[in-house]
Amino acid sequence: MPTTAIDTAAGPDTAGSGGITITDPRTGEVLWTVPEAAPEAVNHAVEVARRATPEWAATAPEDRGAALKAAARALDTAAQELAGLNASETGRPVEEALAGIGAAVSTLEQYAELAPVHRGHSLRGNRLxxxxxxxxxxxxxVLLTPWNDPVAVACGLIGAALATGNTVIxxxxERxxxxxxxxxxxxxxxxPPGVFLTVSGGAGVGALLSQSEVDxxxxxGSSASGARIARAGALTGAxxxxENGGNDPLLVDRDVDPAWAAEQAAIGSFSNSGQICTAVERIYVHRDIAEDFTAALRAxxxxxxxxxxxxxxxxxRMxxxxxxxxxxxLAAGAAAVEGGELPAxxxxxxxxTVLVGCTARMQVMTEETFGPVAPVQVVDTxxxxxxLACSGKYGLAATVLSSNIAHIQQAVAALPVGTVKVNAVFGGAPGGAAxxxxxxxxxxxxxxxLLDEFSQVKVVHIAAPPAPPAGQGRP
Known part of the structure; x- marks a missing residue:
């Protein structure tokens, strides 16, 4: 079913030649097939959004904020229905889906409040x-969003983009x-019509949008897709x-309670079945507590x-x-002390799944797994x-469990990531951005x-005009 202003604006049929078939992750039964947008529909969406841009950009920020508040109220009203769809298509429990939608409502409300106060800066120059x-x-x-927390992540980008006066596709x-x-x-x-549009489709539709003349x-999503999008943006100037894949390390020091550390590791590795960008993907535990830690993590x-x-x-497929x-x-020498087998x-x-005996060369330690897997490598110091935690090609987040302030400071300084979490795998103050x-x-x-990411800055210099010639007054 085509969506929003693409339906109401005069234009070509949105249905492409193929469709997206979704199966229930719990039963394997086919749920439905959703049409993909045809190339003509993708181009039409860009045209519609472009036409709507000047008027929306000229809309007063407080009015844009009011529209976002109305959207937040509508989202809150539809929460139960959307949570049910989330559970059906991705397998996420309804309670967790509702929590994500609640976070999305709050995010829209926050950007609604920030819209009127997002401003430039005064610069120091000549006093006149x-x-x-x-x-x-x-x-x-163009916003291309994932399936693992689909409403919360989407509304973060949607809220910031619309608050700053951009139109959104x-x-x-496709999951x-x-x-x-x-x-x-x-x-x-x-x-208003054309300000917020939705286009359905898979990688082909995403590629068409990425190659379009957008801003x-x-x-x-995944790092591979992100790299392709970055190349497309380099060609179009967008x-x-x-925010792409991660292989986030958890570093467990010798001076922490191993049972507590194992609980943190389990939360980080198994929450949402490991399908979180900032999930714990690899664990380095000090040899002095490794045995107790591993036993507790297995439990x-x-x-x-x-x-x-x-x-x-x-x-x-996942x-x-x-x-x-x-x-x-397992083939390279690791052992599964829990899990590790395909269920009937x-x-x-x-x-x-808990894997022990892991080494730095195994894929579970070098690549994003995105599943409920806790691979453990024992370290001597x-x-x-x-x-090891500083190694690798990713740099999303990392967690350190330690009571040693010197070790904590050393890790904060050394870890090449956007977010360092100390003694808690999840959490943090609202509004944090990395x-x-x-x-x-x-x-x-x-x-x-994120408001700054969706904005471009213009510098203004206003000088006093020269004084009129002697004997001539100003008009």
Whole structure:
């Protein structure tokens, strides 16, 4: 079902030659097939958004904020329906989906409040002149968003882009297309026609949008896709914002309680079945507590597997990719003390898995796994663990569990990541924004700084005119 202003504006049929078939991650049954946007529809969406840009950019910031507040109210009203679609398409438990939608409502409300106060800066110059900067919208923003927290992540980008006066074309993940379309149907009525559009499709539609003459490309997803989008932006001149894959390390020092550290590791590795960009992907534990830590982590995983709290992965393709990494590690000498085997039965379930005997060359330690897998490597010293934690091509986040302030400060200074978390795998103050490094992306992805990413700055210098010639007064 096509979505929002693309439907109501005169234009070509949005249906492409193919469709996106979604299966239930819990049962494997086919749920529905959603049409993909045809190339003509993608081009038409860009044209519609471009036409709507001048008027939306000229809209008073407080009015843009009011529209965002209306969108937040509509989203809150539709939360239960959207959470059900989220659960159906991705397997995420309804309670967790509702929490994500609640976070999305709050994010829209926050950007609604920030819209009127996002401003430039005064500059120090000649006392008889005025120097300042003005923040202006970039234009048409294409937002390519993921499936693992689809509403919260999308609304972060949507809120910041619209608050700053850009028009938006949103392409939700092809793994949750009906949810993406429903989100568009909920939000679009809060804005003038053409300001917020939704286009459904897979990688081909995303490529067409990335190659279009737009002004911003914002992407949250895999590093491979992010690299392609960055190359496309370099050719078109679009400003690119990317939060991409991670291989986040957890460094466990010798002076912490191993049971508590194992609980933190389990939260970081198994929450949302490991399908979180900032999930714990590799663990370095000091040899002095390694045995107790591993036993406690195994118990944490076993409990989750026994009580059925590990939700399925989004689809069998993801499960196959996760199991391939686990199998490679096992073949290379690692051991699965819990999990590690494909379960019988329907759906795309994968057990919480603890691997021991891991080495730095295994894929589970070098690549993003994106599944409920906790690979453990024992280290002899904190310095050895920190050196390994600093290795690799990703730079999203890292966690340090330690009571040694010198080790903590050493890690904060050395870790080449956008976010360092100390003694808590998740959490942090609201509004935090970080810049990922390496293959994990570039640009601020959250917080007030995201408003700057969607803006371009104009410097203004106003000088006093020269004094009139003697004997001539000013008019």
């Amino acid at each position: 002149a005025a120097d300042y900067t003005v923040a202006e919208p970039r234009g048409v923003a 949103h392409k939700p993940s 949750c297309p009906r949810l993406g379309e429903a989100l568009g149907e909920v939000l679009a009525p809060a804005f 911003v490309l914002a992407h949250v 400003h690119v914002i990317r 944490e995983a076993a409990r989750r597997n026994a009580d059925g709290s590990v939700a399925p992965l989004v689809d069998t 499960r196959d990719a996760v199991h391939a990494q686990v199998s490679e590690a 039965g329907p759906g795309s379930f994968y057990p919480a 904190f310095d050895d663990g920190l050196r 810049q990922p490094r390496g293959d994990s992306g570039a640009g601020f992805g959250y917080g007030p700084e």
